[in-house]
Amino acid sequence: MARVVVDVMPKQEILDPQGQAVANAxxxxxxxxxxxxRQGKRFELEVDDSVDDAALAKIAETLLANTVIEDWTVRRVES
Amino acid sequence: MARVVVDVMPKQEILDPQGQAVANAxxxxxxxxxxxxRQGKRFELEVDDSVDDAALAKIAETLLANTVIEDWTVRRVES
Structure with missing residues:
Protein backbone atom coordinates (compact mmCIF):
# COMPACT_ATOMS: atom_id res chain seq x y z
CA MET A 1 0.00 0.00 0.00
CA ALA A 2 1.47 3.34 -1.01
CA ARG A 3 0.42 6.91 -0.59
CA VAL A 4 0.50 9.08 -3.70
CA VAL A 5 0.02 12.82 -4.10
CA VAL A 6 -1.07 14.28 -7.42
CA ASP A 7 -0.83 18.05 -7.78
CA VAL A 8 -2.79 19.67 -10.58
CA MET A 9 -2.15 23.35 -11.32
CA PRO A 10 -3.36 25.69 -14.07
CA LYS A 11 -0.67 26.18 -16.72
CA GLN A 12 1.31 29.41 -16.40
CA GLU A 13 -0.24 30.93 -19.52
CA ILE A 14 -3.79 30.16 -18.40
CA LEU A 15 -5.80 32.79 -16.54
CA ASP A 16 -6.67 31.63 -13.04
CA PRO A 17 -9.75 33.53 -11.87
CA GLN A 18 -9.95 31.71 -8.52
CA GLY A 19 -6.35 32.54 -7.67
CA GLN A 20 -6.86 36.08 -8.91
CA ALA A 21 -9.87 36.50 -6.64
CA VAL A 22 -7.83 35.38 -3.64
CA ALA A 23 -4.95 37.69 -4.59
CA ASN A 24 -7.35 40.64 -4.87
CA ALA A 25 -9.05 39.85 -1.58
CA ARG A 38 -2.55 30.41 -8.20
CA GLN A 39 -5.12 27.85 -7.18
CA GLY A 40 -5.04 24.22 -8.19
CA LYS A 41 -6.04 20.83 -6.90
CA ARG A 42 -4.34 18.27 -4.71
CA PHE A 43 -5.32 14.60 -4.74
CA GLU A 44 -4.22 12.09 -2.13
CA LEU A 45 -4.51 8.50 -3.30
CA GLU A 46 -3.98 5.22 -1.49
CA VAL A 47 -2.88 2.63 -4.02
CA ASP A 48 -1.94 -1.04 -3.93
CA ASP A 49 1.68 -1.95 -4.60
CA SER A 50 0.52 -3.39 -7.93
CA VAL A 51 -0.08 0.13 -9.27
CA ASP A 52 3.08 1.28 -11.04
CA ASP A 53 4.23 4.75 -12.01
CA ALA A 54 2.95 4.38 -15.57
CA ALA A 55 -0.55 3.64 -14.30
CA LEU A 56 -0.38 6.61 -11.92
CA ALA A 57 0.70 8.91 -14.75
CA LYS A 58 -2.18 7.63 -16.86
CA ILE A 59 -4.66 8.24 -14.03
CA ALA A 60 -3.37 11.78 -13.49
CA GLU A 61 -3.37 12.58 -17.17
CA THR A 62 -6.74 11.16 -18.13
CA LEU A 63 -8.86 11.58 -15.03
CA LEU A 64 -7.44 14.10 -12.58
CA ALA A 65 -6.07 16.82 -14.86
CA ASN A 66 -7.37 18.55 -17.96
CA THR A 67 -4.07 18.65 -19.82
CA VAL A 68 -5.27 21.39 -22.17
CA ILE A 69 -5.19 23.89 -19.32
CA GLU A 70 -3.49 22.11 -16.42
CA ASP A 71 -0.11 20.65 -15.53
CA TRP A 72 0.18 17.73 -13.15
CA THR A 73 2.83 16.07 -11.02
CA VAL A 74 2.72 12.68 -9.31
CA ARG A 75 4.86 11.72 -6.35
CA ARG A 76 4.86 8.89 -3.87
CA VAL A 77 5.07 9.89 -0.23
CA GLU A 78 5.92 7.78 2.79
CA SER A 79 2.72 6.93 4.64
CA MET B 1 10.52 37.09 -2.81
CA ALA B 2 9.57 33.63 -1.66
CA ARG B 3 7.41 30.88 -3.03
CA VAL B 4 4.87 29.35 -0.66
CA VAL B 5 2.64 26.32 -1.08
CA VAL B 6 -0.54 25.97 0.96
CA ASP B 7 -2.25 22.58 0.88
CA VAL B 8 -5.86 22.42 2.02
CA MET B 9 -7.43 18.98 2.47
CA PRO B 10 -10.79 17.85 3.85
CA LYS B 11 -10.44 16.58 7.42
CA GLN B 12 -10.27 12.79 7.77
CA GLU B 13 -13.70 12.56 9.38
CA ILE B 14 -15.36 14.68 6.68
CA LEU B 15 -17.03 13.02 3.71
CA ASP B 16 -15.33 13.95 0.47
CA PRO B 17 -17.83 13.50 -2.39
CA GLN B 18 -15.42 14.74 -5.08
CA GLY B 19 -12.73 12.29 -4.05
CA GLN B 20 -15.35 9.56 -3.74
CA ALA B 21 -16.55 10.24 -7.28
CA VAL B 22 -12.99 9.90 -8.60
CA ALA B 23 -12.45 6.70 -6.62
CA ASN B 24 -15.66 5.22 -8.02
CA ALA B 25 -14.81 6.24 -11.59
CA ARG B 38 -9.26 12.51 -1.33
CA GLN B 39 -9.45 15.79 -3.18
CA GLY B 40 -8.30 19.10 -1.79
CA LYS B 41 -6.83 22.38 -2.94
CA ARG B 42 -3.31 23.55 -3.56
CA PHE B 43 -2.38 27.24 -3.56
CA GLU B 44 0.91 28.61 -4.85
CA LEU B 45 1.72 32.08 -3.53
CA GLU B 46 4.52 34.48 -4.34
CA VAL B 47 5.17 36.61 -1.27
CA ASP B 48 7.56 39.41 -0.35
CA ASP B 49 10.24 38.69 2.21
CA SER B 50 8.32 40.93 4.61
CA VAL B 51 5.61 38.27 4.95
CA ASP B 52 6.46 36.07 7.94
CA ASP B 53 5.22 32.63 8.88
CA ALA B 54 2.62 34.00 11.27
CA ALA B 55 1.07 36.06 8.48
CA LEU B 56 1.09 33.05 6.16
CA ALA B 57 -0.63 30.92 8.79
CA LYS B 58 -3.25 33.64 9.25
CA ILE B 59 -3.85 33.84 5.49
CA ALA B 60 -4.22 30.06 5.22
CA GLU B 61 -6.50 29.84 8.22
CA THR B 62 -8.81 32.76 7.48
CA LEU B 63 -8.92 32.91 3.69
CA LEU B 64 -7.75 29.70 2.03
CA ALA B 65 -9.17 27.00 4.29
CA ASN B 66 -12.49 26.47 6.00
CA THR B 67 -11.12 25.16 9.28
CA VAL B 68 -14.44 23.61 10.27
CA ILE B 69 -14.02 20.97 7.58
CA GLU B 70 -10.48 21.38 6.24
CA ASP B 71 -6.89 21.02 7.44
CA TRP B 72 -4.13 23.16 5.98
CA THR B 73 -0.37 23.13 5.79
CA VAL B 74 1.96 25.93 4.75
CA ARG B 75 5.48 25.42 3.47
CA ARG B 76 8.05 27.59 1.77
CA VAL B 77 9.62 26.11 -1.34
CA GLU B 78 12.76 27.21 -3.15
CA SER B 79 11.78 29.20 -6.22
Missing amino acids: LPRLGFDGVTSV | LPRLGFDGVTSV
Whole structure:
Protein backbone atom coordinates (compact mmCIF):
# COMPACT_ATOMS: atom_id res chain seq x y z
CA MET A 1 0.00 0.00 0.00
CA ALA A 2 1.47 3.34 -1.01
CA ARG A 3 0.42 6.91 -0.59
CA VAL A 4 0.50 9.08 -3.70
CA VAL A 5 0.02 12.82 -4.10
CA VAL A 6 -1.07 14.28 -7.42
CA ASP A 7 -0.83 18.05 -7.78
CA VAL A 8 -2.79 19.67 -10.58
CA MET A 9 -2.15 23.35 -11.32
CA PRO A 10 -3.36 25.69 -14.07
CA LYS A 11 -0.67 26.18 -16.72
CA GLN A 12 1.31 29.41 -16.40
CA GLU A 13 -0.24 30.93 -19.52
CA ILE A 14 -3.79 30.16 -18.40
CA LEU A 15 -5.80 32.79 -16.54
CA ASP A 16 -6.67 31.63 -13.04
CA PRO A 17 -9.75 33.53 -11.87
CA GLN A 18 -9.95 31.71 -8.52
CA GLY A 19 -6.35 32.54 -7.67
CA GLN A 20 -6.86 36.08 -8.91
CA ALA A 21 -9.87 36.50 -6.64
CA VAL A 22 -7.83 35.38 -3.64
CA ALA A 23 -4.95 37.69 -4.59
CA ASN A 24 -7.35 40.64 -4.87
CA ALA A 25 -9.05 39.85 -1.58
CA LEU A 26 -5.83 39.72 0.48
CA PRO A 27 -5.04 43.47 0.60
CA ARG A 28 -8.68 44.22 1.41
CA LEU A 29 -8.37 41.88 4.39
CA GLY A 30 -5.19 43.53 5.60
CA PHE A 31 -2.60 41.12 4.18
CA ASP A 32 -0.02 42.92 2.10
CA GLY A 33 3.00 41.54 0.31
CA VAL A 34 1.41 38.65 -1.58
CA THR A 35 2.14 39.30 -5.24
CA SER A 36 0.61 36.25 -6.87
CA VAL A 37 -1.79 33.43 -6.03
CA ARG A 38 -2.55 30.41 -8.20
CA GLN A 39 -5.12 27.85 -7.18
CA GLY A 40 -5.04 24.22 -8.19
CA LYS A 41 -6.04 20.83 -6.90
CA ARG A 42 -4.34 18.27 -4.71
CA PHE A 43 -5.32 14.60 -4.74
CA GLU A 44 -4.22 12.09 -2.13
CA LEU A 45 -4.51 8.50 -3.30
CA GLU A 46 -3.98 5.22 -1.49
CA VAL A 47 -2.88 2.63 -4.02
CA ASP A 48 -1.94 -1.04 -3.93
CA ASP A 49 1.68 -1.95 -4.60
CA SER A 50 0.52 -3.39 -7.93
CA VAL A 51 -0.08 0.13 -9.27
CA ASP A 52 3.08 1.28 -11.04
CA ASP A 53 4.23 4.75 -12.01
CA ALA A 54 2.95 4.38 -15.57
CA ALA A 55 -0.55 3.64 -14.30
CA LEU A 56 -0.38 6.61 -11.92
CA ALA A 57 0.70 8.91 -14.75
CA LYS A 58 -2.18 7.63 -16.86
CA ILE A 59 -4.66 8.24 -14.03
CA ALA A 60 -3.37 11.78 -13.49
CA GLU A 61 -3.37 12.58 -17.17
CA THR A 62 -6.74 11.16 -18.13
CA LEU A 63 -8.86 11.58 -15.03
CA LEU A 64 -7.44 14.10 -12.58
CA ALA A 65 -6.07 16.82 -14.86
CA ASN A 66 -7.37 18.55 -17.96
CA THR A 67 -4.07 18.65 -19.82
CA VAL A 68 -5.27 21.39 -22.17
CA ILE A 69 -5.19 23.89 -19.32
CA GLU A 70 -3.49 22.11 -16.42
CA ASP A 71 -0.11 20.65 -15.53
CA TRP A 72 0.18 17.73 -13.15
CA THR A 73 2.83 16.07 -11.02
CA VAL A 74 2.72 12.68 -9.31
CA ARG A 75 4.86 11.72 -6.35
CA ARG A 76 4.86 8.89 -3.87
CA VAL A 77 5.07 9.89 -0.23
CA GLU A 78 5.92 7.78 2.79
CA SER A 79 2.72 6.93 4.64
CA MET B 1 10.52 37.09 -2.81
CA ALA B 2 9.57 33.63 -1.66
CA ARG B 3 7.41 30.88 -3.03
CA VAL B 4 4.87 29.35 -0.66
CA VAL B 5 2.64 26.32 -1.08
CA VAL B 6 -0.54 25.97 0.96
CA ASP B 7 -2.25 22.58 0.88
CA VAL B 8 -5.86 22.42 2.02
CA MET B 9 -7.43 18.98 2.47
CA PRO B 10 -10.79 17.85 3.85
CA LYS B 11 -10.44 16.58 7.42
CA GLN B 12 -10.27 12.79 7.77
CA GLU B 13 -13.70 12.56 9.38
CA ILE B 14 -15.36 14.68 6.68
CA LEU B 15 -17.03 13.02 3.71
CA ASP B 16 -15.33 13.95 0.47
CA PRO B 17 -17.83 13.50 -2.39
CA GLN B 18 -15.42 14.74 -5.08
CA GLY B 19 -12.73 12.29 -4.05
CA GLN B 20 -15.35 9.56 -3.74
CA ALA B 21 -16.55 10.24 -7.28
CA VAL B 22 -12.99 9.90 -8.60
CA ALA B 23 -12.45 6.70 -6.62
CA ASN B 24 -15.66 5.22 -8.02
CA ALA B 25 -14.81 6.24 -11.59
CA LEU B 26 -11.36 4.62 -11.63
CA PRO B 27 -12.42 0.95 -11.83
CA ARG B 28 -14.98 1.81 -14.52
CA LEU B 29 -12.14 3.34 -16.55
CA GLY B 30 -9.95 0.29 -16.13
CA PHE B 31 -7.72 1.42 -13.26
CA ASP B 32 -7.75 -1.05 -10.41
CA GLY B 33 -5.86 -0.94 -7.14
CA VAL B 34 -6.69 2.57 -5.99
CA THR B 35 -8.35 2.15 -2.62
CA SER B 36 -8.93 5.76 -1.61
CA VAL B 37 -8.96 9.22 -3.17
CA ARG B 38 -9.26 12.51 -1.33
CA GLN B 39 -9.45 15.79 -3.18
CA GLY B 40 -8.30 19.10 -1.79
CA LYS B 41 -6.83 22.38 -2.94
CA ARG B 42 -3.31 23.55 -3.56
CA PHE B 43 -2.38 27.24 -3.56
CA GLU B 44 0.91 28.61 -4.85
CA LEU B 45 1.72 32.08 -3.53
CA GLU B 46 4.52 34.48 -4.34
CA VAL B 47 5.17 36.61 -1.27
CA ASP B 48 7.56 39.41 -0.35
CA ASP B 49 10.24 38.69 2.21
CA SER B 50 8.32 40.93 4.61
CA VAL B 51 5.61 38.27 4.95
CA ASP B 52 6.46 36.07 7.94
CA ASP B 53 5.22 32.63 8.88
CA ALA B 54 2.62 34.00 11.27
CA ALA B 55 1.07 36.06 8.48
CA LEU B 56 1.09 33.05 6.16
CA ALA B 57 -0.63 30.92 8.79
CA LYS B 58 -3.25 33.64 9.25
CA ILE B 59 -3.85 33.84 5.49
CA ALA B 60 -4.22 30.06 5.22
CA GLU B 61 -6.50 29.84 8.22
CA THR B 62 -8.81 32.76 7.48
CA LEU B 63 -8.92 32.91 3.69
CA LEU B 64 -7.75 29.70 2.03
CA ALA B 65 -9.17 27.00 4.29
CA ASN B 66 -12.49 26.47 6.00
CA THR B 67 -11.12 25.16 9.28
CA VAL B 68 -14.44 23.61 10.27
CA ILE B 69 -14.02 20.97 7.58
CA GLU B 70 -10.48 21.38 6.24
CA ASP B 71 -6.89 21.02 7.44
CA TRP B 72 -4.13 23.16 5.98
CA THR B 73 -0.37 23.13 5.79
CA VAL B 74 1.96 25.93 4.75
CA ARG B 75 5.48 25.42 3.47
CA ARG B 76 8.05 27.59 1.77
CA VAL B 77 9.62 26.11 -1.34
CA GLU B 78 12.76 27.21 -3.15
CA SER B 79 11.78 29.20 -6.22
